[in-house]
Amino acid sequence: MKTKFSGIFTLLIAFCCAVTFAQDKAVSGTVSDESGMPVAGVNIIVQGTSSGTQSDFDGNYSIMVDEGAVLTFSYVGYTTETRSVGSSDTINVTMSEDVAQLEEVVVTAQGITRERKALGYAVSEVAGEEMEQRTEGDVARVLSGKASGVNITSQSGTSGSATNVVIRGYTSINGNNQ
Structure with missing residues (x-):
């Protein structure tokens, strides 16, 4: 009986120690850019x-993590x-701009910013030098x-005449897409 009690007591102590070490703690902070302005929408992931x-509109965040965890x-x-x-x-973080990555950002027609590789459709680009x-x-x-998917027609061949530009399609709901 004494051996059984001491075995159960040992398991209980080990379980309590494991629970104590596995406790999460709340970590919070502010994410800002190099000029000190808050950055909203920063992804904070536990590696x-x-x-x-x-991060919220003011750059603030809060997350429950283990001590020793790494935040990205x-x-x-x-x-x-x-x-x-x-x-x-x-943990306050200052984000620095990545100029090379800025060139890969695409702003869609709805004003939504996405990475080029995250888009599910083709993207055409015409550089200023080409124009x-x-x-x-x-x-x-x-x-x-x-640019692919862009149909440009003119009313006559002379310069300055009316030009119709249709992007990815030929008709709209009301039949006029100018």
Whole structure:
């Protein structure tokens, strides 16, 4: 009986110690850019897990993590930052711009910013240098043949005449897409 009691007592102590060491703590802070302005929508992920959060409009965040965990801060157009969780409950992060990554951002017709590889459709790009090589005064005619999915027609062959531009389609609900 004494052996059985001591075995159960040992397991109970081991379980209590395991629960004590596995406790999460709340870590909070502010994410800002190099000028000190808050950055909203920064993804904060605990490395090795699928748990995470995002910074709010004022750049503030709060997340429950184990002590010693590593937090990854990522946002489009900024370099990814990593911070280890120590004894402090506050981790403030300053994000620095990643100029190379800024060139990969695509703003869609609805004004939504996405990475080029995250889009589910084709993206056409016409650089300013390509447009400067043409002597045509009408920008719409300069785009003719430069971007896929863009149909450009003119009323006559003379410069300055009316030009119709249709992007990815030929009709709309009311039949007029000009």
